[in-house]
Amino acid sequence: MFQPVDGQVSFPRLEEEVLRFWKEQGIYQQSLDRRDGAPPFVFYEGPPTANGMPHPGHCLTRAIKDVFPRYKTMRGYRCERKAGWDTHGLPVEVEVCKELGIHSKEEIEAYGVEPFIQKCQKSVWRYMQEWERLTERLGFWVNLDEAYVTYHQSYVESVWWSLKQLFDRGLLYQGHKIVWWWAQGGTALSAGEVGQGYRQVADPSVYVKFPLLDDDGNETDTSLLVWTTTPWTLPSNQFAAVHPDIEYAKVEDEGETLLLAKDLIEAIATKTKKTLKVVDTFLGAKLVGRRYKPPFNCYHARNRTHEWQVVGAKFVTTESGSGVVHQAPAFGEVDYEVLVDQRQATGQDLPLINCVGPDGKFTDEAPEFVRGRWVKDCDKDINRNLKERGLLFHQEQYLHDYPFCWRAEEDPLIQYPRESWFIRTTQFKDQMLANNEAINWLPGHIKEGRFGKFLESNVDWALSRERYWGTPLPIWQCEATGQQEAIGGYDELLAKPGVAGLDVWQAAKAADPTLPDDLCVHKPYIDAVTYDSPHKPGARMRRIPEVIDCWYDSGAMPFAQWGYRGEPLGKPDDGSTKSSPPRQGEGATRATAKSSSANPSALGGGENDAAARFASQFPADFISEALDQTRGWFYSQLAISTMLWGEAAEANTHPAGPKVPALPHPFRNCIVLGLMLGEDGQKMSKSKRNYREPREIFDKYGADALRWYLFANQPPWTSIRYSEQAIKDSIPEFLLRLWNCYSFFVIYANIDGFDPAVETGAEAGATETASNKNPPPPQGEGLGEGATRVPATDPSANPAPPGAGEATPLTAAQFAAAKSYRPVAERDELDRWILAELNRTVAAVTERMDAYDNFGACAAITEFVDGLSNWWVRRSRERFWAKEKRATEKLDAYWTLYECLIETSKLIAPFTPFLAETFWRNLASVFGARAPQSVHLCDYPHAEVDLAAAELSERMALVRLIASLGLRARNEASLKVRQPLAKVEVVLASTEHQAWLEEHRAVIEGELNVKAVEFSDEPDKYVEHEVLPNFKLLGKKLGKLMPKVKQALDQQSGAELLANLRDNGRINLSVEGQAVELLPEEVEVRIKAKPGWAAANDRGVVVVLSTELTPVLVREGLARDLVRAIQDRRKEIGCDFTDRIAIGLVTDSEILRKTVAEHGTYVANETLANEVSLEPLPGAEALAIQIGDATAQLTIRAVPISAAPIPSVKP
């Protein structure tokens, strides 16, 4: 007996039950355990930050991250899913600042770095519960308990180790970086923050004269006309840029000679109301190298020959300005590039000219009249000064977008150079490109497109951040000599001679024992640690103050998640091979709820574990994040991995360390998700309320509805607009349709007592020695290097015999033990068809999923469920209603449907894991402990290749087409389906399947409610033929003649052409005097119903109805109308499916009385009536009904079971 199915299904409620079941039974862990020793399928979790609320976009990411690991697990792989959290970075600091009501770095320092850091550490978990709840509720199976956390000590140390590799190989260096600088707050802003603060402002736009110098350094009477919108940068001028390929002109104006881009003369002349007379034109290249006198002389010295000259630059345009651009490399990234280029070109270490301090005020190097003043306030004075000296040619207002600090709206940002640490990634450009080449990107255009282009324009990675809450850059510097070294771990630091400063941390810990030990490797504690300099006696080594870009943290996760630090790969179980002293803080109780990522219990402790786990989980087979991670996590991972283990890297790992496999690494397949937009097509935003909280979606529609919407509605990489309606729609479109099939089965199986366990002689509880360990069925593709390979065995090919004590995934082979289970070949065509469809679907789904195409897989499943629900169940209902419980056809139907549902629940398990589990738990429960307790502990269905199936599929599609056409014809002729018709005639353009169709006409007869289906032997009576060219074949053969041939075919009658084809085996045409011969395969014959018949046609099929109604047919129709009316009434009075009734029908209509007399038994059978009387039933409420043209009074009463079971008719 199956658990009865509730008529009113609530998916959210069922899902909550399933969640409880998973948790209580540890199903996720079991699903891993049963793949012990199986080849790994490696998944990396891109760490989200938990200090923001999750929204539906995150559901997409997490759903995609779930479906493939689930699928691969069912396919026989072991897929560990270690969760991770990204915890460092500016957003965390900002959150804390908000909480404290402070802004600037000064204020943070005043508040105290130590308490600030402690607050950051706590703040990281602010929305943790929401994230965990979302993760769990969505059904994302991931190991949250052992999540890696980027601020944990083991993680930080692993990052340090990697940085030390880079440092020791000379790949870390210090340089300048031009940043958007908030001078008042003393900090650089990230791109995201800058983007938030753009406002339209009017700034001065000035045209300044730079007099050219002659070879002796004397001023000439010709000046460059230079344009800038930031006059305050003029004192720091270093170059003037022109485009070498643009045409420039020498113009005269009131005795002055100016140089500017030719295309801009007119615009400037109009603006200034001057007449500029062109005296010469030439390419910009001619100007390159000319020296000029800068507008201020604060740096100008005669012996400097490399500054204050014209340089060529491709970024110069003639869209605005003068075509000659002022260059102050300190205050513009592009300008800075010019300086770098000049340094390279001259081989000189040209200084960076900068007379502005980090506070945004002019320094003493600046002209006296601006010293000590905020630069933006000086624009006017500078202009006035230039004017006084006759250097200002023109001045105007310029409207443009300019960034302001998003925290202090009145503060404009300035571009400013900062000392910064860089990683020499440019040196690895080719290797990164080679690595990229080997990655399977989905969609494919990412490889050559966004990601490839990004790699090609690679610049060195600006690694350092002048902030507080981040992984400290592990570089210590000699206070005397400035010499530096990198430290690869806390223990390494502690082992340094004369180490001191540990007391700061110890004091903090003593004061607050709940402080997580992980903080000891963070600021300010780590900054306090110093040691003896090896470079100068008595000097100390002190850490440099910077922390690192948190993208480096996340990019290091392939090894840092295991705390890997290049240890040798020892024997997994031998804890004695520890080669280094135990790490500080290892094994200490963590103060946070989350344990440190170093998990001693997992593999027995010891340094080998990290190496072993890294080795077995590198590289990833699969990762996925949204498009915005291209330059984020996708790049940081690829860059770090390439630098550490790229082909040519002198990998500084231990010689006995894990061998890193060939490219690509660290990931092989990557689905790049589109961004999810809000309901209004805008970015999702809390304030706009253009989306719903995930929690509400789960409560209202359920996680499966959301998941199915995400998987089945579009390829994952298209940007999708959040649509609540579409989520809602996935319920009736898919979940409910499938649910109805399931519910149908359960209702009738319970009525008839069909129990597959009893049938196979394996009742529930017969054996209790079940173990869920199954040998894995690897297919051998995509295995990680160094993975333990196990012999390829497929459990479904070798099922354990029923009753053998081993739990078997329920498969056809197992069902075959039942006496009532007939070989598929002996069953009805309909059953063979749906099982063939099932098989075909399994093949399609596995093929698609192996290609990481969830969308295609879902399409195949949808089609199957449609066939099952709207064709198989529909056409099989009569078999379920048969009175004989053990009828062969009925048992066939049960077995067929049961098998379909069991396999479907396995098939959908990765996609809609809750629904699948609900089905499974009820359908498989009759086997008790002999079946896996969860569908997620099953192997994925395995497709059998069957050539006959394709043909059957094609034929059944034809049957469905004929039925559909018949219904269309009925509709047009206003002949409702309940009215039986004598016959339909079917005309087929191709007789290929006709014989088969004739054998299986019963399905059509049933569906169309006709007495006979005939395949017309005189098609000309009903149809006309049309002969069309096969363009694909003929296009090549005929070329330009093609349209003429089509015309010729159009003009001739189809019948003639067909006769031609029949008699000669070909069609002969004459086109433009040329003889053209068309072979049968080169034409397509289409048929169309002739007018005047109740007929419909499509795709080579015409169905013609016989519309003649005899009194016999009419009465039969009335009987069906009567049944319908009675069934409705049964429902109304609340009869159960199996309740028997008595019927009284009172009517004056002769024809209706005759109908009851003739068809009373039929009516009684259909409606489970013991009697159909023409007298009113006493005590039953009468209902007036209309049957055809007749009216009647219907009375119905439920009768007790004990009443005579044999239906009788009393006229």
Place this chain on the structure above:
RNA sequence: GGGUGUAUAGCUCAGUUGGUUAGAGCGCAGCCCUGAUAAGGCUGAGGUCCCAAGUUCGAGUCUUGGUACACCCA
């Protein structure tokens, strides 16, 4: 300013190596079916496949140039 993508029915989206009747779901209108049905079937209305040029016998599909939108970078 540069790069990458997207543009197909009222809405959300498919559309294979170029092949001549461009599809699905939802929504709308009508009819039908129904003791698994919150379903389903049939029909109808609804299309400048963003625009223009080109290649081709043939273009939603390929090429070029535009336009609009999104994202990334500047």
